[in-house]
Amino acid sequence: MNGKVFVVTGITGGNGGAVSKELLRRGFSVIGVGRNVKKIQRFECWAKQMGLEQRLDVVRADLSYETDRQRIIRQVENLGCPIAGVFHLAGRALFGNPEAEKVTAFEQSDFYGPVALMKALLPFIAEQGIISVNTSGAARINASTYPHYCRVKQWMEEWCDEMRLDSMVQEHQISMTLILMGVIATQIWDVPDHGVQPWMSRAIKAFMPSAERCAPKIVADSFDRRMESHVGRLASVIAHSPAFVLRGMESLVDLTIKTTIDY
Numbered sequence: 588m589n590g591k592v593f594v595v596t597g598i599t600g601g602n603g604g605a606v607s608k609e610l611l612r613r614g615f616s617v618i619g620v621g622r623n624v625k626k627i628q629r630f631e632c633w634a635k636q637m638g639l640e641q642r643l644d645v646v647r648a649d650l651s652y653e654t655d656r657q658r659i660i661r662q663v664e665n666l667g668c669p670i671a672g673v674f675h676l677a678g679r680a681l682f683g684n685p686e687a688e689k690v691t692a693f694e695q696s697d698f699y700g701p702v703a704l705m706k707a708l709l710p711f712i713a714e715q716g717i718i719s720v721n722t723s724g725a726a727r728i729n730a731s732t733y734p735h736y737c738r739v740k741q742w743m744e745e746w747c748d749e750m751r752l753d754s755m756v757q758e759h760q761i762s763m764t765l766i767l768m769g770v771i772a773t774q775i776w777d778v779p780d781h782g783v784q785p786w787m788s789r790a791i792k793a794f795m796p797s798a799e800r801c802a803p804k805i806v807a808d809s810f811d812r813r814m815e816s817h818v819g820r821l822a823s824v825i826a827h828s829p830a831f832v833l834r835g836m837e838s839l840v841d842l843t844i845k846t847t848i849d850y
């Protein structure tokens with residue numbers, strides 16, 4: 588890798604925040620992307636306390652919007668040198684009301700927007716750079732309670748496969764790593780607006796690994812140019828299970844969600 592700068596989406600979130608910290612601690616610079624102003628300020632405060640603020644730039648941007656994505660591209664253009672890669676770790680929760688209008692917004696924010704950003708960043712990525720893209724165990728199942736979430740994750744996996752054949756990706760030897768996440772204790776599981784029961788959030792926080800614990804593996808597997816990285820509880824099981832086990836898990840997840848969510 589020639590470059591020393593990574594673009595990380597979701598810097599205000601659990602996984603994006605933890606991976607950004609890991610990269611900064613390893614001596615890289617980060618152009619982080621987030622929306623929530625307070626969380627951006629909290630991250631910048633942390634960087635200042637650690638004496639890392641010189642290597643951090645945060646762009647406030649919603650990946651759904653072209654104008655916002657352009658601001659990220661401009662920030663990268665202004666560097667005047669290639670970046671080492673992109674970690675796409677932003678994304679919405681699987682919960683929510685999958686009615687038509689919201690599904691369109693979901694697809695825009697979790698698939699079309701991020702894909703447009705990563706394609707636009709491609710010419711700025713150094714030779715042997717990396718692109719790491721989050722996906723979920725949900726991509727391997729088709730749970731009927733949250734088909735919109737499963738669908739965008741499946742699309743993302745297919746897009747990564749396609750990108751491996753892209754002429755620029757091949758010519759510049761850019762690696763595409765899929766981060767297949769199981770369950771990781773982040774704020775994504777706190778969605779009281781959609782009626783997720785507090786016991787579920789509490790249980791996940793108590794028994795599931797934190798984003799801080801998973802971040803070193805996400806970074807190491809991406810640097811090792813692996814095609815897939817399995818992080819978080821159940822990720823490996825989902826990744827290696829035969830179809831009939833996944834069908835069983837799908838029914839179990841569906842049932843749990845149906846009985847814990849009040850749309």
Ligand SMILES: NC(=O)c1ccc[n+]([C@@H]2O[C@H](COP(=O)([O-])OP(=O)(O)OC[C@H]3O[C@@H](n4cnc5c(N)ncnc54)[C@H](OP(=O)(O)O)[C@@H]3O)[C@@H](O)[C@H]2O)c1
Pocket residue numbers: 596597598599600601602603620621622623624626648649650651676677678679680681696697721722723724768769770771772773774775776819
């Ligand atoms: N945690 C898990 O158990 C788990 C399991 C499987 C897959 N995943 C996937 O991992 C990804 C990150 O999850 P997480 O647990 O880190 O979630 P999180 O803590 O809730 O963080 C989500 C991040 O995504 C950002 N974001 C969401 N929509 C965005 C948009 N339209 N434009 C820009 N930023 C946007 C949020 O920004 P703001 O906060 O600034 O709005 C936040 O930084 C998600 O795609 C999720 O599906 C997580």
